[in-house]
Amino acid sequence: MTDEATIEDFDPPEGELADFVNAVRPVALALGLGLAAFAVLFWSEGRAAVGIWEASTAYNHCFFVIPIALYLMWDRRDDVVGKIAQPMPKAAWLMVPLVLAWLLVERLGIMEGQQLIVITMVEVLFLTCLGWQLWWTLSAGLLYLYFLVPFGYFLTPWLQTVTAHFTDVGLTVLGISHYTDDLIIEISAGRFLIAEACAGLRFLIASVAFGVLYACLIYRSPGRRVMFFAASLVIPVVANGFRALGIVTLGNILGSAEAAAADHLIYGWIFNSFVILLLILAGLPFREDQHERMSSPSYSPPPSFSRWSPLATVVVVGIVASSGPALALWFDRAGGGDKVAMVAPQFTIPQGCVIQPAKPDQQNASSLQEFICGSTRLQVAVEVFSSRASPGILAVNRNRLSGAEASDERLFSSMTIPGIEPSRWRTVSTETPARVTAMTYWLDGRPSAGGLRERLLQARNSMLGSRYAQVLMAVSAEPIIPPDQKIQPMTGPQRQFAERAIQVFLNAQSGLADQVAALATRAIVGPMRGS
Numbered sequence: 029m030t031d032e033a034t035i036e037d038f039d040p041p042e043g044e045l046a047d048f049v050n051a052v053r054p055v056a057l058a059l060g061l062g063l064a065a066f067a068v069l070f071w072s073e074g075r076a077a078v079g080i081w082e083a084s085t086a087y088n089h090c091f092f093v094i095p096i097a098l099y100l101m102w103d104r105r106d107d108v109v110g111k112i113a114q115p116m117p118k119a120a121w122l123m124v125p126l127v128l129a130w131l132l133v134e135r136l137g138i139m140e141g142q143q144l145i146v147i148t149m150v151e152v153l154f155l156t157c158l159g160w161q162l163w164w165t166l167s168a169g170l171l172y173l174y175f176l177v178p179f180g181y182f183l184t185p186w187l188q189t190v191t192a193h194f195t196d197v198g199l200t201v202l203g204i205s206h207y208t209d210d211l212i213i214e215i216s217a218g219r220f221l222i223a224e225a226c227a228g229l230r231f232l233i234a235s236v237a238f239g240v241l242y243a244c245l246i247y248r249s250p251g252r253r254v255m256f257f258a259a260s261l262v263i264p265v266v267a268n269g270f271r272a273l274g275i276v277t278l279g280n281i282l283g284s285a286e287a288a289a290a291d292h293l294i295y296g297w298i299f300n301s302f303v304i305l306l307l308i309l310a311g312l313p314f315r316e317d318q319h320e321r322m323s324s325p326s327y328s329p330p331p332s333f334s335r336w337s338p339l340a341t342v343v344v345v346g347i348v349a350s351s352g353p354a355l356a357l358w359f360d361r362a363g364g365g366d367k368v369a370m371v372a373p374q375f376t377i378p379q380g381c382v383i384q385p386a387k388p389d390q391q392n393a394s395s396l397q398e399f400i401c402g403s404t405r406l407q408v409a410v411e412v413f414s415s416r417a418s419p420g421i422l423a424v425n426r427n428r429l430s431g432a433e434a435s436d437e438r439l440f441s442s443m444t445i446p447g448i449e450p451s452r453w454r455t456v457s458t459e460t461p462a463r464v465t466a467m468t469y470w471l472d473g474r475p476s477a478g479g480l481r482e483r484l485l486q487a488r489n490s491m492l493g494s495r496y497a498q499v500l501m502a503v504s505a506e507p508i509i510p511p512d513q514k515i516q517p518m519t520g521p522q523r524q525f526a527e528r529a530i531q532v533f534l535n536a537q538s539g540l541a542d543q544v545a546a547l548a549t550r551a552i553v554g555p556m557r558g559s
Contacts (some may be wrong), residue, residue, distance in 0.1 A: 054337075054338045054339060055113040055115070055157055055158070055338045057338075057339065058157050058338035058339045058341065058342040059153070059154070059157050059338075059342070061339070061342060062153045062157070062342040062345060062346060063150070063153070065342075065346045065349075065350075066146070066149065066150060066153070066346075066349065069346075069349060069350055069353050070142075070146045070353070073139070073142050073143045073146050076139050076143070077090070077143055077176060077177065077178055080178040081178065084178070084230075085230050086178075086180075086181075086229050086230035086233050086234075087178040087230075087233065089175075089233075089234050089237055090175065090176055090178065093172065093173065093175045093176050093237070094173070094176070096169075096172060096241055097169040097170070097172040097173050098169065099169070100168045100169035100172055100241070100244055100245075101166045101168075101169035101170070102169075103168075103169075103244075103245065104165055104166055104168065104169070107165050108162070108165055108166070111161060111162050111165065112162070113157060113158045113159055113162050113338070114158075114159035114161065114162070115156060115157055115158075115159060115337055115338045115341050116155060116156050116159050116160060116341075117156065117337070117340075117341045117344070119152060119155045119156045120152070120156050120341060120344045120345050120348065122152045122155075123149060123152055123345055123348040123349055124348060126145055126148055126149050126152065126349075127348060127349060127351055127352040128352075129141075129145055130142060130145045130146070130149075130352045131352045131355055131356060132487075133145065134352070134356050134418070134420070135356070135359075135418055135419075135487035135490055135491065136418075136419055136420075136483050136484070136486075136487050137418050137419025137420030137421070137422070137423050137483065137486070137487075138420075139420060139423075140177060140178070140179050140181075143176075143177040143178075143179075144174070144177050144179065147173055147174050147176060147177060149345075149349055150173065151170060151171070151173075152345065153342065153345055154166075154170055156341045156342070156345055157338050157341065157342065168244045172240065172241070172244075175237045175240075180229065180232070180233055181229070183227075183229060183232070184224055184227050184229050185440075187227035187228050187229055187232070187265065187268075188211055188222050188223075188224070188226070188227045189211075190265060190269065191222050191226060191227060191228060191268055191269055191272050192208065192210070192211050192213065192222045192272075194266075194269030194270075194272065194273065195208075195213055195220075195222070195269065195272045195273045195276055196208045196213065198269070198270075198273035198277075199213070199215070199273070199276060199277070202277065204276075204277065204280050206276075211223075213276060215276060215279065215280050216280070216283075217279045217280050217282065217283050218279060220272075220275070220276050220279065221439070222272065223439055224439065226268075226272055227268075228264060228265060228267075228268030228271075228300075231264050231267075231268060231300040232261075232264045232265060232268075235260050235261075235263070235264040235300075235304060235307075236257075236260055236261060236264075238260065238304065239256060239257050239259070239260025239261075239307075240257060240260075242256065242260075242308065242311065243256045243257055243260075246311060246312075246315045246316065247314070247315070247316050248316040249316060252314055252316065256311055259307060259310075259311075260307065263303060263307060264300065264303065267299070267300060267303040268300070271299050271300070274299075359416065359418075359490055359491050360416070360418070360490075362416065373410065373537075373540060373543035373544060373547065374543065375397060375408060375536075375537060376536040376537055376538070377399065377536070378399075378401065378532050378533050378535075378536040380401055380402060381399045381400065381401040381406070381533070382399065382400045382401075383397065383398070383399055384397075384398035384399065384400060385398075396408070396409050399533065400508070401529050401532070401533070402529075403507060403508050404505050404506070404507060404508065404525065404526060404529045405505070405506055405507075405508050406503065406504070406505050406529060406530070406533055407503075407504045407506075408501070408502070408503050408504075408533075409429050409500075409501070409502045409504075410499065410500070410501050410544075410547075411425060411429075411499070411500045411501075412497050412498070412499050412500075412547065412548070413425075413497060413498040413499070413500065414497060414498070415489050415493050415494035415495075415496060415497055415498060416489060416490045416491070416493055416494075417490065417498055418486065418487070418490045419483050419486045419487065419490075422469060422486075422498065422500060425500060426467055426469075426500065426502070429465065429467065429500070429502040429504070430456040430458065430463070430465035430467060430502065430504070431456075431458045431461050431463055431465070431504075439456070439457040439458075440454070440455070440456055441455050441457075442454055442455060443455045443466050443527065443530065443531065445531055445534045445535060447535065447538075448534060448535065448537060448538060448540060448541070449475060449540070449541040450468050450475030450541065452468075453466040453467060453468050453503075453530075453534070454466070454467050454468065454478075455467075455527070455530075457523055461506065462506055462507065462522070463504050463505070463506040463526075464504070464505050464506070464523055464526040464527055464530065465502050465503065465504040465505075466502070466503045466504075466527075466530045466534070467500070467501065467502045467503075468501055469498060469499060469500040469501065470496075470498065470499040470501075470541075470544050470545065470548055471485060471486060471489075471496075471498055472485065472489070472494055472495075472496050473495075473496040473545045473548050473549065474541075474545065475541060486498075495549070496545075496548040496549060497547075497548045497549075498548070499544050499547060499548050501544070503530050503533060503534065505526035505527070505529045505530050506526065507522050507525075507526070
């Protein structure tokens with residue numbers, strides 16, 4: 029016999045059990061209705077997140093976040109014994125700054141920011157319904173919901189740089205002759221590119237999600253949890269550096285960069301899984317999960333709040349939360365729509381190229397022109413948007429035109445075209461489809477320089493309008509593959525040849541900026557205010 033108590037010991041008298049069920053029912057109903065309302069109000073954020081979960085291997089684990097969060101809450105079931113929800117209507121005031129923040133990032137077109145704020149709204153919803161004491165008890169599972177957001181992609185360039193530098197230093201230490209140019213490492217056996225897939229983001233994100241779960245289950249003290257979490261951040265970055273160094277070293281031994289890089293992603297996951305196993309074994313000696321259960325829990329009567337107060341609190345939260353999407357919808361409709369018209373400049377045909385019949389894209393309201401330049405196919409797309417189109421709309425269409433939304437292997441860079449305006453173009457290289465795309469857009473009648481200032485100007489125009497429409501232009505180049513030949517990922521020489529074809533085409537368009545500015549002026553629609 030033992031005097032330790034478990035959840036089975038929680039057995040209130042029959043009459044009090046009915047009171048307990050009656051107290052829980054309105055809270056559960058209010059939470060269910062609140063979550064359903066949030067799913068409707070922020071459907072676009074959820075759909076965008078699920079799309080990334082499906083398309084990117086870095087975020088496939090997000091499908092398991094909700095089951096894991098539920099398990100973490102179930103793991104705290106002994107701590108919940110004897111506690112009851114005590115709604116906090118005053119916590120609904122927290123929704124006001126969250127709605128304002130959501131509207132700001134929505135106008136700036138930062139989807140990850142919108143998703144993070146929506147999850148924070150969900151946390152406030154639980155806080156208002158459960159009360160601070162019960163929310164804090166279940167906070168491990170509730171806060172784990174933040175991993176539903178496919179966040180962290182902005183780290184990719186930094187991770188690529190760290191991996192390239194680590195490999196450079198490692199090759200120097202090993203005495204292997206090499207040459208490093210930014211993300212390209214050349215040895216006598218060939219050339220290696222530290223692409224997005226080699227940056228280690230997918231493993232870092234998965235490692236952090238696992239590290240938080242492991243720390244919540246195994247440790248109880250905040251210090252040990254923080255230390256294990258820090259290890260799950262640092263060790264994957266270092267391990268990925270060793271992985272990249274090993275691949276390049278193997279290429280030097282085999283005498284072939286292609287042979288060393290074959291199936292390197294699969295071997296990378298095996299190596300990284302082994303690293304996680306070592307991390308688990310290293311953390312086990314310090315485990316604190318064998319804690320004493322709370323003794324002799326006693327039944328606590330339900331608090332004296334109206335059974336409808338949780339529902340009333342959720343109604344207030346829902347009304348405040350809905351004001352953000354309602355304002356965003358009003359701004360969008362006031363602009364008269366996103367796409368304006370199918371218009372295109374008169375392009376100069378470069379020497380050695382043949383123009384193909386025009387192919388208007390009715391579905392996406394864009395103008396497509398195709399050129400055959402030797403063994404390369406060029407496609408030029410011009411799309412004109414209302415001046416009130418938000419930055420998020422343009423970002424979605426940029427990804428669509430470049431094929432980046434359907435590709436998990438992308439390489440971002442820039443291209444300078446001397447002698448024309450704009451001279452700087454953003455380029456995206458994808459393996460599937462095998463394509464290089466140079467893009468730019470015009471804002472307020474002039475080529476955009478990008479950056480936060482341009483985002484703020486777009487956000488301002490989305491609310492107040494402008495005298496100019498926004499114009500997005502994309503020039504894509506891809507090798508012409510014979511029908512009987514299997515499509516292969518684009519090689520380094522093919523990528524360079526495609527970039528050169530784009531440069532030749534753009535060099536021939538001397539009056540491009542003036543033509544587009546004129547189109548942006550003529551295409552303006554809807555009632556506009558401001559300048």
